[in-house]
Every structure is written in structure tokens, then in C-alpha cells.
Amino acid sequence: MSNFGRIASLRPPVAINLAERSAASSCGDCGARHHGMCDALSDEELIFLSGAAQHLSLPAGKLFMEEGEPAQYFYNVNSGTVRLFKALPDGRRQITGFAGPGHFIGLAGEMNMISAEAMEPVRLCRFSRAGLRSMLTEFPALERKLLDVAMHEIVLGQQQMLLLGRKTALERISSFLLSWAQRQEICGPGKLPRPHARLSLPLSRTDLADYLGLTIETVSRSLSHLKKQGLIEIPSIHEIVLLRPQALADIAEAAG
Amino acid sequence: MSNFGRIASLRPPVAINLAERSAASSCGDCGARHHGMCDALSDEELIFLSGAAQHLSLPAGKLFMEEGEPAQYFYNVNSGTVRLFKALPDGRRQITGFAGPGHFIGLAGEMNMISAEAMEPVRLCRFSRAGLRSMLTEFPALERKLLDVAMHEIVLGQQQMLLLGRKTALERISSFLLSWAQRQEICGPGKLPRPHARLSLPLSRTDLADYLGLTIETVSRSLSHLKKQGLIEIPSIHEIVLLRPQALADIAEAAG
DNA sequence: GGCGCGCAGTGATCCATATCAAAAAAAGCA
């Protein structure tokens, strides 16, 4: 077990995201089974790994990884949600994804290829990138898991490219609502949520706009439009009720 | 060496993409070193793997993988270029990437998450997806390699999301020309091509439009605009000379 | 309770890019 064991003995053995271990679920986007990041490892392995990590708590809004800086660390989210984004010098911003409990951040590249910011209070484990390769060699199950989630992320990215490149504002919003329902595991793999499913939406309109490649005004108008059509209800700013998921799906996929 | 060895003995030992082995190069997008897919394996391993593959030759235009169908196979490109895309029922199409020699296609998901089509005559190796997991276990170096390229693909996807979600037509074209130059290894990692570098562009305007989330008319107009500004020359439909790469970079990143 | 401030919604206008139309250039093909 080499160096990880040694480090672990010096630190409290808090497992990486151990809380997530039981939360196994099947993915609607590709039919594969995705689990909390570390369900692949034994308790013992998690404890060793955890020893190699620094445990951080960040306040909402904290930018902890910045595009273009040398990639010293990579991170595993324990709780809270992180916004991943790229920005242009003039301030335009594209959110490329959201990382929740169990997600890894900052694995690719010698430089950070993306910025990461806490959207709410976040706890995470920070690892030295220098140790990544030996970690993977030490724990083949972790490598397999990373490959699985990386491939899943590629699939999500492809879906987002279709959305950003070819869908209308209304289609983007509809697609987003349905994919967010899946993310929240409100509905099973590839299935629609049941009518009247309630979605919690802890994003500001600005985040939503920057994720969907729209302006906040267009996001607001599109949501109002769906409401007027009776497809959704908006009981509060951070809650949306999907009255007619099938109708949303028809819009999202330009069917009907 | 289990089953792959047995299969190999029944077939001519043509290595997967062996030609690519010497073509190692460093990547401008993230500073990491990416090699031809199989440089991680020994000749012997390649021969075994190759034995598990069916070797196919496809004509230009051949659609060999279709979104939504059960994922029976995955592929490794030997020569030629493949277009990867998603389409909406009404015909709108988003090309999410291009796969050249050494690239793997169809690794993710129980269903094909994307369609793949030969852009020119293509030779590829086809593997059964059922054997993927044992292949990875058998050849850990392959797994590491796949993880590397998957992470690289994620980085490219994030760049494309920024382009599709937030960049103007002119910025998209400029970004594309520069990234295509890197892809063709006309310039080093993260560097600009030298002034007057000649780019070969084996894409139709339609492919370009569907990759950049624009219409063919806008693509054509943007290229004409760059030509009028003296930043590029267009000696033929499939060739572009980058007269002033720095100026293109300024447009691409909304600097200057 | 009232005040201030940031966020969200809505209306009016504008503009970048799509759409429609046609000419020009290139690619097949007999």
C-alpha cells in the first residue's frame, strides 16, 4: 500500500465521500450504472486514499480552481455543488457542468483547463496531482471508475453541444428541466418524470443562462412561456413543477 | 493472455494502428503528451488485440454507427476520418467531433450515444463491446491510455461548449482554424502556427457549419470576411492559408 | 415597519445570424 498508507496513519481516516457509497443508481442518459465515485473501493482503500487528501470547507462563491493556472491539485467533492466554467476576457461565461458529491474535478491537463467555483458551501478533498498516477496504479478499481465517469461526462458533453449548437431557447429550457430531473433522480434511467414532479432548482437565472448559452431575459421569458402553456408551474424561484413532462420532452427533442 | 491470444492465432496479426506508434506529439490544448492510441502497448500486445478485431474498410459517406441502437461494437480508426454527430428528428445536426487514426469510437453506454460516419474511405478495427472489460483488465496500459484520451476529449468538449454557447460566428471560425492547425500538427503545443501556414481542410462547408453551430451561408460569409481583412487566403475550397495567425487568435479569444 | 439592494420578470428595440433566392464555381459524368 506504499505511501498512501503512511500518510493515512498521520491523519484522521475520513473516507472520501463515503456517504455516497450506498447511493447507486442507473443512468438515463446512457443506460450504464453510475455509482457514487468511490463505491468501487473497499472501506480500507477509501481510508488510505483519504489520508492522502486535504479536507477543505469552502464558502458559497469561492473560486478554488482557475483556468490557466498550473494544475497542482485535483479535487473530489464531498458535499455541495460546484460550478465549472470557462470565461472569455470580455466577461462572457459558459458553464460547462455542475459537480456534486462524488465528482472529481481537475484531473485533465498540466494546466487547469477550466475554473471551478462553489455554488453553495462545499466540502471537498484536495489531492496533489503529482500523486495521481501512483494512486491509479495503487487502486486499479479507481482507475476503472474514473474511466467510466469520464466516458459518461463525454456523453453529457455531446448532449450539451447539440443543445448549444442547434436547439432553440425553448428547446434548451425543456431539455434542461428534464435532464435536471434525471440528475436529481426524480425519474429512472431514460424515463420521464411523472406528471407534477417537483424539481428543486438551486441555480440563479444567471447560472442557468450561462449554462444554456442564453441571456437571463431569454431564460425568464422561456420559463414564463412554458408556464403560460401549462407545462410547468413555478411555485418559487428555486422550484419548478413539471406538469406535463411528455410535452416538455416533445419540445426538447423537437418531436410532436 | 487468455482469450485474446486464442483468437489472435486464428487471424492475420495486423496490429491496431501500428503505423501511429511513432507519431508521438504534445498537445497544445492542455500541455499533456498524447500519443497514437496504441503506443502504450508492446508489439506483442497489439498483435493479440488485433486478433480480437474485425478489420473493416468503409467507403466515404458510410454510416456505421447510429445513435440509439444497441452498442454491440466499439471501433478503433486505422486510417481516414470519421464524423461523429447527433441529429434532431427535423434534420438539424450537430457534429461533436472528428475521429482520425488512433481514435476510439463507441466506448460509452449500453446504447450508441452518437452516430458515426466515414468522411472519406476509412479503415477501422471493430471489437465486440462484450470483450471490453476483459480487454482493459488484460492490458492495464490500454486502460490508462483510454483514461488519458477520455480526459483530453472532455477538455475539447468544454472548449467546444464555450464556442457554441458564447462565441460569435467570426470567433467560431477563427477558433476553428487555429484548433484545426493544432490538430494537423502545423504548430506546437499551445503555439500559433507561423504566418502563411497552409491548412488542408477536408471538410465541406456543411460539415463546418454543423460543427460550429452555424449555417453554411454564415460560414462562407465569415471566411470571406477574414479573407477581405487579409487574415487568410483561400487558394482552393479545401485549403486555407493563415496569413496572420496572431490576428486570428485575437478574434478567437475576443482579445485585441 | 420601512428602506435599500440584488435578483427576476417584462416590454421595446436592435442586430447577428437564419432564411430565402439566385448567381457562380466546382465536381461529376456521358
Place this chain on the structure above:
DNA sequence: TGCTTTTTTTGATATGGATCACTGCGCGCC
């Protein structure tokens, strides 16, 4: 080679979503 077909370029017009401007709401704070 000349004819046909397809692709690209260019022009004219339309439009979806951006931008600008303002109103309204929720919430913390005094």
C-alpha cells in the same frame, strides 16, 4: 469536351434572441 448536378458564394429579407430600460418582488437590516 460540354452538359448536368452539386456545392459554394453572394445578395435581400426575416426573425429569434440580445440588448436596453424599467418595474416588481423578496429579503436582510436598521
